[in-house]
Amino acid sequence: xxxxxxxxxxxxxxxxxxxxxxxxxxxxxxxxxxxxxxxxxxxxxxxxxxxxxxxxxxxxxxxxxxxxxxxxxxxxxxxxxxxxxxxxxxxxxxxxxxxxxxxxxxxxxxxxxxxxxxxxxxxxxxxxxxxxxxxxxxxxxxxxxxxxxxxxxxxxxxxxxxxxxxxxxxxxxxxxxxxxxxxxxxxxxxxxxxxxxxxxxxxxxxxxxxxxxxxxxxxxxxxxxxxxxxxx
Amino acid sequence: xxxxxxxxxxxxxxxxxxxxxxxxxxxxxxxxxxxxxxxxxxxxxxxxxxxxxxxxxxxxxxxxxxxxxxxxxxxxxxxxxxxxxxxxxxxxxxxxxxxxxxxxxxxxxxxxxxxxxxxxxxxxxxxxxxxxxxxxxxxxxxxxxxxxxxxxxxxxxxxxxxxxxxxxxxxxxxxxxxxxxxxxxxxxxxxxxxxxxxxxxxxxxxxxxxxxxxxxxxxxxxxxxxxxxxxxxxxxxxxxxxxxxxxxxxxxxxxxxxxxxxxxxxxxxxxxxxxxxxxxxxxxxxxx
Numbered sequence: 001x002x003x004x005x006x007x008x009x010x011x012x013x014x015x016x017x018x019x020x021x022x023x024x025x026x027x028x029x030x031x032x033x034x035x036x037x038x039x040x041x042x043x044x045x046x047x048x049x050x051x052x053x054x055x056x057x058x059x060x061x062x063x064x065x066x067x068x069x070x071x072x073x074x075x076x077x078x079x080x081x082x083x084x085x086x087x088x089x090x091x092x093x094x095x096x097x098x099x100x101x102x103x104x105x106x107x108x109x110x111x112x113x114x115x116x117x118x119x120x121x122x123x124x125x126x127x128x129x130x131x132x133x134x135x136x137x138x139x140x141x142x143x144x145x146x147x148x149x150x151x152x153x154x155x156x157x158x159x160x161x162x163x164x165x166x167x168x169x170x171x172x173x174x175x176x177x178x179x180x181x182x183x184x185x186x187x188x189x190x191x192x193x194x195x196x197x198x199x200x201x202x203x204x205x206x207x208x209x210x211x212x213x214x215x216x217x218x219x220x221x222x223x224x225x226x227x228x229x230x231x232x
Numbered sequence: 233x234x235x236x237x238x239x240x241x242x243x244x245x246x247x248x249x250x251x252x253x254x255x256x257x258x259x260x261x262x263x264x265x266x267x268x269x270x271x272x273x274x275x276x277x278x279x280x281x282x283x284x285x286x287x288x289x290x291x292x293x294x295x296x297x298x299x300x301x302x303x304x305x306x307x308x309x310x311x312x313x314x315x316x317x318x319x320x321x322x323x324x325x326x327x328x329x330x331x332x333x334x335x336x337x338x339x340x341x342x343x344x345x346x347x348x349x350x351x352x353x354x355x356x357x358x359x360x361x362x363x364x365x366x367x368x369x370x371x372x373x374x375x376x377x378x379x380x381x382x383x384x385x386x387x388x389x390x391x392x393x394x395x396x397x398x399x400x401x402x403x404x405x406x407x408x409x410x411x412x413x414x415x416x417x418x419x420x421x422x423x424x425x426x427x428x429x430x431x432x433x434x435x436x437x438x439x440x441x442x443x444x445x446x447x448x449x450x451x452x453x454x455x456x457x458x459x460x461x462x463x464x465x466x467x468x469x470x471x472x473x474x475x476x477x478x479x480x481x482x483x484x485x486x487x488x489x490x491x492x493x494x495x496x497x498x499x500x501x502x503x504x505x506x507x508x509x510x511x512x513x514x515x516x517x518x519x520x
Contacts, residue, residue, distance in 0.1 A: 099385070144331070144332070147343060147346070148343075151342075151343075151346060154384065156350070157350055157353070157354075160347065160350040160351075161350075161354055163330075163331070164330060164351070164354075167330045167331075168326070168330050195384050197384065198382040198383060198384065201382075202357045202361060202382075205354055205357055205358070206357070206358070206361045206362065209358065209362065214256075215354050215358075216249060216250055216351065216354050216355050216358060217253070218250065218322070218323055218326040218327065218330075218351075219250060219251055219252040219253070219255075219322075220250045220282075220318075220319045220322050220323050
């Protein structure tokens with residue numbers, strides 16, 4: 001999967017893109033380049049990508065960003081560099097066989113989960129009022145965005161549970177500020193793990209249920225008589 | 233004060249996980265002061281009548297010849313019997329609406345599959361984790377032991393395929409279970425009491441008694457010819473297994489008439505709850 005689609009959906013962040021572009025130019029001509037005070041060496045990139053990291057090597061830019069990530073105080077801070085746009089511009093590729101890399105997951109998460117956490121914080125001041133709809137709408141939009149752009153992120157299991165708990169028949173209107181705060185803490189903790197174990201995902205879903213979020217709200221009825229009748 | 237123990241039959245477990253808001257609220261109120269239990273057999277019934285149907289729809293949608301969710305819905309409507317049909321279509325329709333997806337859009341097919349998979353997975357997780365286990369599987373039901381094996385690497389399609397392959401292999405499941413011994417040896421006396429109770433029952437075909445009559449007749453036939461014990465038969469006599477497995481210090485919670493008779497035979501505590509329809513009707517009449 002490439003970021004072509006993302007690229008067509010979003011305009012690149014001009015500042016970030018031009019900053020990267022200037023480094024790209026330097027890199028094409030020289031051996032190493034300073035990124036946030038540290039050097040990224042071509043030889044290292046060549047080793048990682050089997051010698052394909054020439055001047056046209058697309059994956060080089062992921063390495064460049066990884067270096068930035070190392071020097072960022074946190075993943076959240078790294079997101080300030082609008083990596084989603086960088087990724088879109090430079091077509092970071094995923095290996096379909098291996099699935100998404102940890103970098104890919106965290107880059108996408110840093111740019112798309114952060115707004116969700118922020119909205120969960122902001123909505124606490126408006127819980128139980130119509131104003132909450134603004135924040136909820138943004139949360140739902142961000143979750144759908146992540147589903148489109150990073151469909152293999154295991155964190156989506158939990159976000160999808162939240163989506164259903166909020167969106168189905170406007171259940172969001174029934175939740176309190178405390179519930180939004182608690183679910184925000186829960187998501188923040190889990191979002192730090194690139195590949196949480198299935199056990200953690202299960203626990204997070206049950207924790208949401210314990211907080212009062214109904215993650216399977218769709219009523220379904222099966223008539224027992226039909227099942228019994230079919231046996232005879 | 234000692235907490236009451238509630239052993240949930242499938243007829244109560246299912247609405248607790250996937251019932252209407254009013255019905256869920258009713259049960260939450262009923263069980264708020266006690267501990268909730270299920271058994272592996274009850275969970276198996278939930279998977280058989282509910283999770284399996286959702287996964288079957290998932291694989292219909294996964295067929296290469298099915299281009300859109302709309303095609304899958306049409307295919308499903310033409311093929312399956314009413315209870316499965318209604319259950320799955322209700323779910324899929326609501327999921328698609330809630331996620332703002334379009335049944336006629338081929339590009340949405342993968343996303344619809346993904347959200348259906350996530351929903352089915354959540355139901356299974358909730359059924360397994362929200363209730364304590366009574367610690368008994370006296371029939372040694374093999375189906376009840378078949379897990380949905382989630383790992384970091386495996387995708388939903390592989391997990392579901394493995395699960396369904398094993399779950400639908402009724403010959404292997406039957407070969408590994410001990411349901412015949414359950415009725416013919418271990419609980420032979422209770423099985424005979426059930427049959428005798430049924431023979432003395434007046435008005436066997438009334439609405440309240442017809443379910444119990446089917447159970448009793450099926451047990452009687454299987455006792456006469458133990459080759460009749462099968463996964464299909466278990467669908468008909470499951471209530472008897474659950475009533476017999478129920479523990480004396482727990483109250484069996486159910487909505488089926490058949491348990492009134494079965495628990496009268498076993499002498500174990502039970503409570504029959506009102507149907508979903510009557511709870512909704514009373515909620516509506518309170519609002520008026």
